[in-house]
Amino acid sequence: MKCQTTNAPALRHHRYLLMRHGHSQANAADLIISHPDLGRDAYGLSPTGQAQLDALLADWGWPIPDRILHSDFLRTTQTATRIARRFGVETTPEPCLRERHFGDMDGGSAEGYGEVWVRDAESPDHQAWGVESVTAVAGRMCSVIERLEHSRPAETILLVSHGDPLQILLTALEGKPLNRHRDRPPLAPASITPVEPDA
Numbered sequence: 710m711k712c713q714t715t716n717a718p719a720l721r722h723h724r725y726l727l728m729r730h731g732h733s734q735a736n737a738a739d740l741i742i743s744h745p746d747l748g749r750d751a752y753g754l755s756p757t758g759q760a761q762l763d764a765l766l767a768d769w770g771w772p773i774p775d776r777i778l779h780s781d782f783l784r785t786t787q788t789a790t791r792i793a794r795r796f797g798v799e800t801t802p803e804p805c806l807r808e809r810h811f812g813d814m815d816g817g818s819a820e821g822y823g824e825v826w827v828r829d830a831e832s833p834d835h836q837a838w839g840v841e842s843v844t845a846v847a848g849r850m851c852s853v854i855e856r857l858e859h860s861r862p863a864e865t866i867l868l869v870s871h872g873d874p875l876q877i878l879l880t881a882l883e884g885k886p887l888n889r890h891r892d893r894p895p896l897a898p899a900s901i902t903p904v905e906p907d908a
Contacts, residue, residue: 723857725904726771726867727875731758732898733784739819743811745804748782758784761899762791771901772865774798778853779869780806788899789869805849808871812839822873826891833887843877843887850878863906872896879904 735742735752742752754762773796779789781802793800814821821838828835833843850870857866870878872895880890882904896902 720907721854721858721904722861722863722906724772724863724865724906725854726774726865727878727902727904728788728867728869729872729875729896729898729900730754730780730782730784730788730869731761733758735784736819736898741811741814741817741819741821742782743808744815745782745807747816748784748808750783753783754787758788758898762788765899765901766791766795769795771903774867775864776801777867777869778803778806778857780804780808780871780874782808782871785869785871789867792867792869803853803868805853806868806870806874809846809873809877810839810841812836812841814838814840829891830888833890843890846874846877847881847887850874851881854878854882875902 731754733752734755737755737757740752742748774792775798777789777793777798777800779785779800779802781804785806786802789800792798811821811825814825825838825840828837829843836842853868875896876893877887877890879893879902880887
């Protein structure tokens, strides 16, 4: 299935494991931490997030990844590193997998997410409060898939990112209107959503 908004090949040959980072210190504090200046060096995994990864790795039920790409935020880097060490796989930071930037709401209460999502449902192009638009997030997330699809042979690739960007990516991969990305059940911390190769 082609990722709408990009020139990715119509048929995918890689298997992708889309993973949201484990529960973070930002989650614990109910804060929006979306700017790289805040998120790259602070607000890593919480004790709950560490325990989630312990449980995931103790009972790993997915194909072992051939490679791992991750957002360069601390919470995603720590998540990817834990998995990489378990399987002896190298990690590659990928800025296009970063958290969606929430503009003026950055550093504030997580209650601000709801206000943004209401606007998202009205238009995927809105940039109220300086927020990165859904369309822009879809473009950069899909660009990762597009670049990876030009590599051979087929691999299992783990992409470690954040809740909003992953929900937007999944909506784009399904060819659904981007303003409906919150129709999907929220992705839980440390959860993995597989995207299988096309037949």
